[in-house]
Amino acid sequence: MRTRIKICGLTREEDVHAAVAAGADAIGFVFYPKSPRYVTPQRAAELIRIVPPFITTVGLFVNASPDEVARTVRVAPLSLIQLHGDETVAEAAAIAAAAGRQFMKVFRVKPDTAPDELLEYEQANRAASPLFASLLLDTYVDAYGGAGKGFDWSLIPKDLAPRVVLSGGLSVHNATDAVAGVRPYAVDISSGVEASKGIKDARKIADFVAAVRAGDAILESETHHERETAVPR
Numbered sequence: 207m208r209t210r211i212k213i214c215g216l217t218r219e220e221d222v223h224a225a226v227a228a229g230a231d232a233i234g235f236v237f238y239p240k241s242p243r244y245v246t247p248q249r250a251a252e253l254i255r256i257v258p259p260f261i262t263t264v265g266l267f268v269n270a271s272p273d274e275v276a277r278t279v280r281v282a283p284l285s286l287i288q289l290h291g292d293e294t295v296a297e298a299a300a301i302a303a304a305a306g307r308q309f310m311k312v313f314r315v316k317p318d319t320a321p322d323e324l325l326e327y328e329q330a331n332r333a334a335s336p337l338f339a340s341l342l343l344d345t346y347v348d349a350y351g352g353a354g355k356g357f358d359w360s361l362i363p364k365d366l367a368p369r370v371v372l373s374g375g376l377s378v379h380n381a382t383d384a385v386a387g388v389r390p391y392a393v394d395i396s397s398g399v400e401a402s403k404g405i406k407d408a409r410k411i412a413d414f415v416a417a418v419r420a421g422d423a424i425l426e427s428e429t430h431h432e433r434e435t436a437v438p439r
C-alpha cells in the first residue's frame with residue numbers, strides 16, 4: 207500500500223493546486239496564530255472550496271479551546287482536526303467531540319523519548335480515537351511545529367510505524383529513506399516544500415512526492431522478493 211502524504215501549512219490557492227496536482231492525500235491548514243502559516247477560518251474555507259473530492263482537509267490547532275475548534279469547523283469544512291499542542295488525549299477527545307470531528311493527536315518527540323513511551327501513548331490514543339493512524343510523530347520544538355527539524359526515527363518501534371504519521375524535518379533528501387526505513391502509514395511535511403514560510407514551492411512538492419514514491423517502490427520490491435524466496439511450509 208502506498209504511503210499517504212500530507213502537505214501542511216497551505217495559505218494560497220496556487221499551493222493547494224500544486225499539492226493536489228502532485229498527488230497529496232491530505233492538506234493542512236494552520237489555525238495557530240503565532241505561526242507564519244496561520245490562516246483564518248474564513249481564508250481556510252476559501253481554500254477548501256478548490257479542494258477536489260477524496261482529499262482530506264486537516265485543521266491544525268495548538269492548545270485551542272473546544273469552542274474555538276468548534277467555531278472554526280463551522281466556518282471551514284475540515285475533515286479532520288490535528289491537535290499539535292500540549293493537549294492530553296482525553297482533552298483531545300473532548301475537543302473533537304465538541305467539534306464533531308475525528309482527531310489526530312501529535313506526540314512531539316524529544317531526544318530522550320523512550321520507545322515504550324511512544325507505544326504507551328499510541329495505545330492511549332487508540333483507546334480515545336477509533337481513527338486508524340491517528341497519531342502524528344513530530345519533533346519537539348518550542349514553536350510546537352513547522353520547524354523543519356527531524357528526530358531520531360530509530361525511536362519508533364517497528365510494530366508501531368504502520369500506525370503513525372511521520373513528520374518533522376522531512377524533505378526530498380530524506381523522504382525515500384523515511385518511507386523505506388520507517389514504513390509509516392503516512393508522511394507529513396511543511397518547511398521542506400517551501401520557498402519561504404507559508405509559501406510552498408510546486409517543484410519541491412512534486413519532488414517530495416516522487417521521493418516518497420521511490421520509497422514505496424523499494425518496499426514493493428522487498429515485499430516481492432520476500433514472497434519469491436519464502437520457504438513453502
Ligand SMILES: O=C(O)c1ccccc1NCC(=O)[C@H](O)[C@H](O)COP(=O)(O)O
Pocket residue numbers: 214215234236238241242243266268290344349350351352353354355373374375376394395396397398
Ligand atoms: O506549520 C506550522 O507553522 C506549525 C506551527 C505550530 C504547530 C504545528 C505546525 N505545523 C504542523 C505540521 O503538521 C507540520 O507539517 C509539522 O510540524 C512538520 O513541519 P516541518 O518539520 O516544517 O516539515
